Amino acid sequence: MKTLVLSANHRDTAAIAAQIIRSSGLVAIPTETVYGLGANGLSDSAVAKIFIAKGRPQDNPLILHVADAGDIEKFCHSIPSAAYKLAEAFWPGPLTMVLPARDSVPKCTTAGLSTVAVRCPDNALTREIIRLSGVPIAAPSANISGKPSTTTAQHVLHDHDGKIDAIVDGGPCRVGVESTIVDLTEERPRLLRPGGITPEQLREILGDLVVDKAVTSQISKDEVVKAPGMKYRHYAPQSEIIIISGSREKAAAYIRRHISPEDRVLCFEEELALYENCRPLAYGRESQVDTLSAGLFAALRELDDPSVSRVYARCPEGGGVAYAVQNRLKKAAAFHIVDAEVAL
Ligand code: TXA
Ligand code: MG
Numbered sequence: 001m002k003t004l005v006l007s008a009n010h011r012d013t014a015a016i017a018a019q020i021i022r023s024s025g026l027v028a029i030p031t032e033t034v035y036g037l038g039a040n041g042l043s044d045s046a047v048a049k050i051f052i053a054k055g056r057p058q059d060n061p062l063i064l065h066v067a068d069a070g071d072i073e074k075f076c077h078s079i080p081s082a083a084y085k086l087a088e089a090f091w092p093g094p095l096t097m098v099l100p101a102r103d104s105v106p107k108c109t110t111a112g113l114s115t116v117a118v119r120c121p122d123n124a125l126t127r128e129i130i131r132l133s134g135v136p137i138a139a140p141s142a143n144i145s146g147k148p149s150t151t152t153a154q155h156v157l158h159d160h161d162g163k164i165d166a167i168v169d170g171g172p173c174r175v176g177v178e179s180t181i182v183d184l185t186e187e188r189p190r191l192l193r194p195g196g197i198t199p200e201q202l203r204e205i206l207g208d209l210v211v212d213k214a215v216t217s218q219i220s221k222d223e224v225v226k227a228p229g230m231k232y233r234h235y236a237p238q239s240e241i242i243i244i245s246g247s248r249e250k251a252a253a254y255i256r257r258h259i260s261p262e263d264r265v266l267c268f269e270e271e272l273a274l275y276e277n278c279r280p281l282a283y284g285r286e287s288q289v290d291t292l293s294a295g296l297f298a299a300l301r302e303l304d305d306p307s308v309s310r311v312y313a314r315c316p317e318g319g320g321v322a323y324a325v326q327n328r329l330k331k332a333a334a335f336h337i338v339d340a341e342v343a344l
Contacts, residue, residue: 004166018132020165028142028156030170031121033094034149036139047108055145060228061111062138067130092122094196098183148235148300176294177324192227194324218335237304241311241333246340254340255312262309289322
């Protein structure tokens with residue numbers, strides 16, 4: 001199969017992409033978070049192709065992308081007022097809500113759950129594609145399962161050239177980490193995955209928010225978790241990743257003491273000078289956390305090289321979007337963290 005690359009600037013792109021979705025094909029779509037691998041979310045056979053292309057475990061449900069907040073009523077029932085408030089505050093935007101699913105949503109999309117995840121992405125072209133398709137688009141992040149997410153059309157081509165019908169090239173993704181996921185099906189709202197909408201922003205609207213344990217700790221394969229995707233080791237390059245916490249100077253001293261020639265350092269731009277001769281790769285500025293979230297997955301992809309044996313990584317501290325960066329990096333490191341303030 002030849003994979004079409006459709007430019008966001010071309011006037012026929014939305015119509016062509018929508019036509020492919022309507023005929024049960026696969027189209028990679030740009031969003032503000034990461035590229036998604038999209039298909040008709042109401043068609044079992046179309047959705048099945050996503051699982052095959054990604055090599056995704058069958059028990060991992062997909063997010064339904066809608067063009068307008070009002071559309072959630074077509075796919076969800078028993079919608080609490082909190083959902084409307086969140087949609088009003090953050091949609092279109094990097095927030096996904098888990099709600100009770102209507103029967104119109106096929107089991108293939110929800111992986112057999114009685115709930116469905118819905119999101120209205122902040123990308124006008126992608127919303128136009130959804131509108132023209134006439135169906136919600138089911139889309140996981142467009143990476144091969146287990147690999148770092150795709151934040152450019154080139155990343156998607158790398159993983160899927162010749163295996164999917166088309167890629168809509170909308171340039172690099174602004175946020176760079178996947179959407180925040182909130183489960184609204186229980187008594188208390190629960191954060192299942194941190195992202196561009198921060199816990200602080202959610203609490204302002206919801207008052208209350210429980211943080212699921214899958215956000216803060218490693219979950220074993222057999223554990224039952226709310227977001228099935230959270231138990232898999234994600235975002236992982238082939239090399240081992242170790243996060244080195246502590247002050248800039250102590251971390252640099254620790255890394256310089258332990259590093260081997262096949263290892264690399266993933267750090268902040270402000271730290272590059274400390275790692276001369278250590279093959280450092282900066283993923284953004286520590287003083288500007290949104291550059292770290294935007295650059296993280298591209299950097300993890302660059303480090304996904306069999307010749308790199310270990311990556312010493314620096315992780316931003318604090319809340320806000322840094323919380324999402326910490327979550328992704330800790331998962332990539334399988335929660336292996338060394339505190340340079342105390343380690344020798
Ligand atoms: O930013 C994003 O959310 C991107 C873009 C493309 O929209 N999509 C994305 O999809 O990250 P994916 O499939 O890579 O991650 C979706 C996560 C998975 O961990 C999945 O288990 C969880 O959402 N999920 C989906 N439906 C769910 C449900 N009904 N209940 C709980 N978790 C759900
Ligand atoms: Mg994903």
